[in-house]
Amino acid sequence: MVLGAGAAAEPIVFRHVLDNSPLEVKPRPNEVESEAVKSFKETGKNPYAGEEQALAEGKRLYQVNCQACHLPDGSGRIGSTLIAGTWKYERAATDVGMFEILYGGASGAMQSFARRGMTQDQMLKVIAYVRSLKKT
Ligand code: HEC
Numbered sequence: 755m756v757l758g759a760g761a762a763a764e765p766i767v768f769r770h771v772l773d774n775s776p777l778e779v780k781p782r783p784n785e786v787e788s789e790a791v792k793s794f795k796e797t798g799k800n801p802y803a804g805e806e807q808a809l810a811e812g813k814r815l816y817q818v819n820c821q822a823c824h825l826p827d828g829s830g831r832i833g834s835t836l837i838a839g840t841w842k843y844e845r846a847a848t849d850v851g852m853f854e855i856l857y858g859g860a861s862g863a864m865q866s867f868a869r870r871g872m873t874q875d876q877m878l879k880v881i882a883y884v885r886s887l888k889k890t
Contacts, residue, residue, distance in 0.1 A: 766798050766850055770858045771843050777858045779874065788875040800849040802882035812883030815876055820884075823863060828887040832863055837888050852881050 768777040779795070781787050790801040790808075802808035817826070823833035834842050843860065845851025856877045859866035867877060 765795050768850065768854050768857065771845065771851070771855050771860050777854055779857055779868075782868070782871070782873065785873050790878055791874045794849075794853070794874075794878055798848070798850045800878050800882055800885075802878050803849075803885060805882065808879045808882050809886055811876075812879035812881070812886075815872070815880045816883050819867065819870075819872065820880065828884060836884050839888070849878075849881055849885075852884070853877055856880065 768779050769775065770777045793799070793801050802812070820833070823831060824836050825831050828836035829838075830836065836846075839847075841847055843851065843855065846855055853874075855864070856867045856872070857874070858868070868874075872880075
């Protein structure tokens with residue numbers, strides 16, 4: 755609870771994709787919440803969507819962290835497809851939902867990237883990049 759904030763919008767409540775339990779999204783030690791992350795937590799909108807520089811960084815992060823399982827074009831191998839528009843978890847269609855999956859993990863090989871050391875800002879960049887894969 756934020757006391758006396760007086761802000762217009764309620765912050766987004768993130769939930770774990772497997773059991774819908776509240777997901778506490780907090781910075782790692784030494785992680786400074788970027789403006790993009792702060793804004794995302796209030797609006798649920800990814801400020802990096804379509805941003806050229808963020809997409810370049812997101813691509814690099816995707817190549818290192820995701821493509822072994824989801825393939826370079828996102829069509830999926832060990833991990834499910836990220837480009838077909840059909841989702842195992844419906845919420846993956848939204849940026850908040852995809853963030854929940856990256857932050858909190860899903861099942862099997864899809865482990866929490868927060869625990870693997872990825873910052874929330876990096877997750878937003880990866881998400882922006884994944885969204886860009888669909889539009890070819
Ligand atoms: C070691 C393999 C592996 C890696 C690395 C991996 N994933 Fe996954 N991913 C999976 C598997 C397996 C699933 C299916 C999980 C399940 O069924 O609960 C999955 C599911 C997902 C989903 C949910 C898709 C849906 O249809 O609902 C998203 C989104 C996703 N991964 C994104 C990513 C991103 C982005 C990265 C890199 C930051 C990544 N994954 C890295 C294996 C992986």
